[in-house]
Amino acid sequence: QVQLLESGPGLVKASETLSLTCSVSGYPISSGYYWGWIRQPPGKGLEWIGSIFHSGSTSYNPSLQSRVTISVDTSKNQFSLKLNSVTAADTAVFYCARSPHCFSGSCHNGGLYFEYWGQGTLVPVSS
Amino acid sequence: QSALTQPASVSGSPGQSVTISCTGTTSDVGGYNFVSWYQQHPGKVPKLMIYHVTNRPSGVSNRFSGSKSGNTASLTISGLQAEDEADYYCTSYTSSSTLVFGGGTKLTVL
Numbered sequence: 188q189v190q191l192l193e194s195g196p197g198l199v200k201a202s203e204t205l206s207l208t209c210s211v212s213g214y215p216i217s218s219g220y221y222w223g224w225i226r227q228p229p230g231k232g233l234e235w236i237g238s239i240f241h242s243g244s245t246s247y248n249p250s251l252q253s254r255v256t257i258s259v260d261t262s263k264n265q266f267s268l269k270l271n272s273v274t275a276a277d278t279a280v281f282y283c284a285r286s287p288h289c290f291s292g293s294c295h296n297g298g299l300y301f302e303y304w305g306q307g308t309l310v311p312v313s314s
Numbered sequence: 315q316s317a318l319t320q321p322a323s324v325s326g327s328p329g330q331s332v333t334i335s336c337t338g339t340t341s342d343v344g345g346y347n348f349v350s351w352y353q354q355h356p357g358k359v360p361k362l363m364i365y366h367v368t369n370r371p372s373g374v375s376n377r378f379s380g381s382k383s384g385n386t387a388s389l390t391i392s393g394l395q396a397e398d399e400a401d402y403y404c405t406s407y408t409s410s411s412t413l414v415f416g417g418g419t420k421l422t423v424l
Binding site: 223225232233234235238246247248249250282286287290295296297298299300301302304305306307 | 315317348350352354359360361362365366371401403405407410411412413414415416417418
């Protein structure tokens with residue numbers, strides 16, 4: 188059973204860097220799949236942030252690309268998110284998820300959908 | 315990239331069918347058969363309901379079905395039940411090797 192669990196500070200100050208880690212159990216990240224981050228501001232919709240392959244290949248939302256870095260640590264079976272220069276608008280529940288990227292023998296950078304999700308973690312940004 | 319367009323809300327009575335649309339462009343929905351749908355109850359984690367336009371993951375009721383025509387994908391829920399009341403989101407792969415979500419649709423079971 189694949190399980191994902193987000194962890195990180197419960198509060199971030201404006202202009203600083205938000206850092207989160209997703210710990211994966213039940214499946215070795217090094218075996219494949221893309222691993223992604225999605226956020227949801229309170230009362231609003233879902234937004235894809237970006238995804239990473241075990242090799243380190245990444246794909247980012249163009250609207251966030253300048254502020255986002257996603258990295259992977261296969262030895263710890265974890266992947267991480269850093270979002271810098273945060274503002275109150277970055278307050279959200281952050282989810283990590285596993286993302287299949289191959290279909291009918293063809294594989295696609297960035298992943299295709301999200302099949303397993305973490306429980307999510309709320310990160311408020313204080314001004 | 316622009317979010318996919320979904321109606322803000324839809325409603326239906328128990329037993330009826332409802333359809334939620336998801337409109338994009340030839341660079342996303344229209345260009346690939348990689349549309350997925352998620353159900354999210356208040357305060358809960360999104361749940362995958364449909365992937366690759368028409369495929370249901372194991373355990374998802376066959377009352378949920380997906381389709382696509384041109385740049386618009388659709389999620390149809392038949393035999394509406396009270397437990398189907400939730401927010402629904404579509405997402406699509408794009409020509410830039412990214413993913414884009416729709417704005418979400420609130421389904422109310424009357």
